[in-house]
Amino acid sequence: MTTLLIENTLHGIQLGLLIFLLAAGLTLVFGIMDMVNLAHGSLYMLGAYLAFTFIELTGSFLLGGVLALVATLLIGMVLEFVVLRSLYARDHLDQVLATFGLILFFNRAVQAIWGAGGLSISLPSWLQARFEILPGVPYPVYRFGITVVALIVAAALWYLIARTRTGMLIRAGASNPRMVSALGVNIRLLFTTVFGIGAALAGLAGLMNAPISTVYSGMGEEVLIQAFVVIVIGGIGSIRGTFVAALGVGLIDTLGRVFLTDLLKLAMPATSASTIGPAIASMLIYLIMIVVLIWRPTGLFGRN
Amino acid sequence: MQDRLRLAINVALIAALALLPVYSALFDDVFAMTVMTRVLVHVLAAISLNLILGYGGMVSFGHAMFFGVGGYAVGIMAYHGVTSGFLQYPVAMLGSALLAVAVGALSLRTRAVYFIMITLAFGQMVYFVGVGLEEYGADDGMVLSAATKFGPLSTGNRVQLYYLTFALAMAALYLTWRIVNSRFGMVLQGAKANEPRMQALGFPTYRYKLAAFVIAGALCGLAGALEVDRAEFVSPAMMHWTRSGDFIIMVVLGGMGSLFGPLYGAVAFLVIEEVLSGFTDYWQMIFGPLLVLVVLYARGGIDSLLPGGARTHGGGHG
Numbered sequence: 012m013t014t015l016l017i018e019n020t021l022h023g024i025q026l027g028l029l030i031f032l033l034a035a036g037l038t039l040v041f042g043i044m045d046m047v048n049l050a051h052g053s054l055y056m057l058g059a060y061l062a063f064t065f066i067e068l069t070g071s072f073l074l075g076g077v078l079a080l081v082a083t084l085l086i087g088m089v090l091e092f093v094v095l096r097s098l099y100a101r102d103h104l105d106q107v108l109a110t111f112g113l114i115l116f117f118n119r120a121v122q123a124i125w126g127a128g129g130l131s132i133s134l135p136s137w138l139q140a141r142f143e144i145l146p147g148v149p150y151p152v153y154r155f156g157i158t159v160v161a162l163i164v165a166a167a168l169w170y171l172i173a174r175t176r177t178g179m180l181i182r183a184g185a186s187n188p189r190m191v192s193a194l195g196v197n198i199r200l201l202f203t204t205v206f207g208i209g210a211a212l213a214g215l216a217g218l219m220n221a222p223i224s225t226v227y228s229g230m231g232e233e234v235l236i237q238a239f240v241v242i243v244i245g246g247i248g249s250i251r252g253t254f255v256a257a258l259g260v261g262l263i264d265t266l267g268r269v270f271l272t273d274l275l276k277l278a279m280p281a282t283s284a285s286t287i288g289p290a291i292a293s294m295l296i297y298l299i300m301i302v303v304l305i306w307r308p309t310g311l312f313g314r315n
Numbered sequence: 316m317q318d319r320l321r322l323a324i325n326v327a328l329i330a331a332l333a334l335l336p337v338y339s340a341l342f343d344d345v346f347a348m349t350v351m352t353r354v355l356v357h358v359l360a361a362i363s364l365n366l367i368l369g370y371g372g373m374v375s376f377g378h379a380m381f382f383g384v385g386g387y388a389v390g391i392m393a394y395h396g397v398t399s400g401f402l403q404y405p406v407a408m409l410g411s412a413l414l415a416v417a418v419g420a421l422s423l424r425t426r427a428v429y430f431i432m433i434t435l436a437f438g439q440m441v442y443f444v445g446v447g448l449e450e451y452g453a454d455d456g457m458v459l460s461a462a463t464k465f466g467p468l469s470t471g472n473r474v475q476l477y478y479l480t481f482a483l484a485m486a487a488l489y490l491t492w493r494i495v496n497s498r499f500g501m502v503l504q505g506a507k508a509n510e511p512r513m514q515a516l517g518f519p520t521y522r523y524k525l526a527a528f529v530i531a532g533a534l535c536g537l538a539g540a541l542e543v544d545r546a547e548f549v550s551p552a553m554m555h556w557t558r559s560g561d562f563i564i565m566v567v568l569g570g571m572g573s574l575f576g577p578l579y580g581a582v583a584f585l586v587i588e589e590v591l592s593g594f595t596d597y598w599q600m601i602f603g604p605l606l607v608l609v610v611l612y613a614r615g616g617i618d619s620l621l622p623g624g625a626r627t628h629g630g631g632h633g
Contacts, residue, residue: 047428097611103428104374108567109610111560116603123597236439236556239432247428290447297440301421304433308424 017148019269020262025154027261028161032216034238034245034253035168036209042248043185043205044099049110050090051213051238052231053117058083058214059221059230060121063130072135079218080211087210091203099202118228129227138222157219164215165254168208172250181205185248237264240296244303246313256311260296267292320622325575332481336474348477354585355480356542361565361577362487363534368563369572370495371527372507374431377418377438378562381411381532383445383554385539390549391451393460400463400470404540411536412529414441419528423521438556445551456550463544470544480541484578487534492574494530503527504572564606570618579617 037051061082066075094113098106134153144150172178183191184201192198217231224230241260245252272288303311332351339348360382367373388407397403418437425433451457462471470476494500505513506520513520543549552558561584569580587605591598613620 041428047431094607101610103431104368104563104567105610105614107374107376107431107560108563109607111564112603112606112610114603115599115606119597119599119603123600232556236435240436243429243432243436286449287447290443293443293447294440297436300433300436304421304425304429309429 014148015269017145018150019265021144021150021154021158023262023265024258025158025161025261026265027258028158028165029216029220030234030237030241030261031165031254031257032161032212033234034241034257035165035250036212037235037238038242038245038248038250038253039181039205040209041242043181043188044202046095046099047103047106047110048095048209049107049235050095050113050117051209052233052235053114054083054087054090054210054213054231055217055234056117056121056226056228056231057086058217059132059226060125060130061214062218062221063125063132063226066132072138076218080214083214083217084207084211087214088203088207090210091206095206096199096202114232117231122228125226127228129225131225132222134222153222157223160219161216164212168212169250171208177204237296240300242310244300244310246307246310249310249312252310252312260299263299264292264296267295271295317622324621328575328578329485336477340474345473348473350585350589352473352477352480352545354582355477355484356538356545357562357565357581357585358578359480359484359487359541360535360538360562361569361581362484362491363531363538364562365566365569365571365573365577366491366494366534367524367527367531368566369570369576370500370507371503371524373423373524373528374563375422375434375528375531376431376556376559376563377434377436377441378531378535379554379556379558380418380438380441381415381535382539382542382558382562383441383551384411384414385536386543386549386553387445387448387451387539388536389463389540389543390457390459393463394451394457396461398461398464400465403463404537407536407540408533411539412533415529415532416525419525419532423524423528435556435559438554438559442551442554442556445554452550454551456548456552459543459547459549462547463540476541476544480545483537483541487537488574488578490534494527495574499523499526568609568616570616573616573618576616576618583617 033051033055036054037048040046040048040051058079061079062076064075065078065082066072069075069078090113094109098109101109138153138156140152141149142152142155144155170178172181180191180196180201184196184198184205188198191201216234237260238257241253241256244260245254245256268289271292272285275284275288275291278284307313332355335351336348339345360378363381364375364378367375385407388410389403392398392403392406418434422430422433422437446454462469464470465479468475468479470479495504502513502518502520502523506518506524510520539553542553565580565584566577567580568583569576569578587602588598591601595601
């Protein structure tokens with residue numbers, strides 16, 4: 012029982028960090044460009060599909076992953092340049108519609124290229140091992156690796172935004188893009204850069220998660236909606252809020268799916284518990300979002 | 316003059332829809348009627364969304380949840396042997412309306428992009444409820460056990476189903492017309508244009524918007540009921556979030572905040588789908604970019620292309 016709890020807490024943190032990688036890009040793009048980008052989930056999906064291809068081509072898990080990351084970054088920047096740039100000045104409905112169109116395109120395009128069935132990426136043998144993370148609690152090396160990489164990336168993102176000149180411009184761009192532009196900063200380049208960072212984060216999340224789940228068309232939207240929940244809970248535009256909310260959502264979702272049915276069995280007959288347990292578990296994060304919104308309509312760390 | 320031409324086009328379209336079953340019978344073309352029944356169901360759903368999206372400026376990305384609730388109301392009642400439409404359809408509308416009260420009351424506390432995301436999340440939540448209904452087929456859904464009966468009439472009869480759908484869609488169109496031109500509708504449109512001003516004038520805009528949200532939910536529930544009678548099948552896919560996206564596309568394609576817009580939009584959307592999917596299985600690869608182009612270059616929708624159409628558009632915000 013304790014082992015199960017520790018293992019799933021770690022799983023939850025890992026899921027939370029993956030959602031954070033996706034949500035961070037979304038919330039940056041929204042905070043700075045005032046842009047709702049539904050196609051962000053497509054970049055997550057593309058990261059996974061491209062990783063599949065590059066790993067097969069190069070025969071190396073790491074090299075393939077890095078190449079896929081670079082490719083996703085480039086696709087993201089091209090996407091920004093060709094389509095999304097024209098949408099910044101539009102209202103949210105236009106942005107939702109156009110990026111919904113992009114989702115339709117990408118979801119079908121990956122089926123045309125890689126086939127309709129799901130793909131799986133197999134791990135190299137050195138990543139398949141388990142090690143004792145705590146005495147008596149074996150944990151997969153790869154999952155631990157994901158958690159570490161995601162934490163490093165989150166720290167780097169914090170450093171970039173809080174401590175570097177680029178980060179200063181990004182923050183300035185968020186509060187007053189016109190002024191930043193008037194001061195001689197190439198705001199378009201800045202926007203493209205921010206979008207590229209977001210795309211790379213989404214791609215990284217997608218490709219890291221691929222070996223422990225399946226690569227399929229539409230995989231991006233499931234996690235995109237979770238990322239939306241995280242952003243709404245955390246407060247749009249707040250990286251800190253997003254981080255806290257992502258970890259919370261990851262933990263609650265994972266632990267809820269594992270333990271809720273057993274918890275309900277204490278209070279009701281076993282058959283009805285196993286019927287409604289999974290249903291409530293999958294709704295849990297939405298219920299939490301509702302509670303947060305009743306309490307704070309702009310999220311935990313949101314500005315009014 | 317232009318207004319007359321416009322009226323003539325609208326009347327011609329409605330007359331054509333009214334006479335379609337006659338054509339079907341004469342030329343033995345059942346397919347046309349089957350397709351158009353599906354179109355009219357979506358017209359009704361789009362009309363309901365247009366009320367809040369087009370006239371109220373509420374970008375709800377979870378409208379399909381009401382479609383699903385209405386559908387499940389019919390499916391579940393039929394499963395338990397209740398086949399009277401006089402019971403089923405009111406329950407479908409009431410169920411959707413109650414859900415709309417809860418969802419609207421919470422979602423309307425937020426604005427702009429929060430509203431979009433929270434309605435999306437609510438939609439997803441209701442979707443998972445559908446997936447969790449083990450008794451009623453869970454993920455796979457279930458076949459409708461019996462057609463809905465209205466006294467001697469039955470939705471099992473394709474012509475009767477067509478006219479039922481047609482009549483209800485036209486009734487919804489009339490209702491929208493009445494609402495939009497009433498004091499209630501004026502406040503709703505005023506709140507879309509400038510909410511602080513309406514509030515300063517003393518209108519509790521939250522309540523007006525919530526009322527519109529509930530009416531739209533109930534109408535969409537009705538559309539869902541018809542959809543299940545049409546498809547003889549109910550499943551969570553009815554309320555998948557992409558379905559909510561489809562409804563938004565129909566409304567925008569037709570022209571937001573235009574009375575006949577949803578009619579044109581739903582027809583256009585489903586015809587494009589039908590035609591493109593005839594060319595290739597991968598029709599979304601064409602439709603997706605097409606949608607981007609419409610958003611970028613043809614924002615007023617079909618309505619603005621008709622004679623006398625206003626070539627302006629109102630901005631949508633939650």
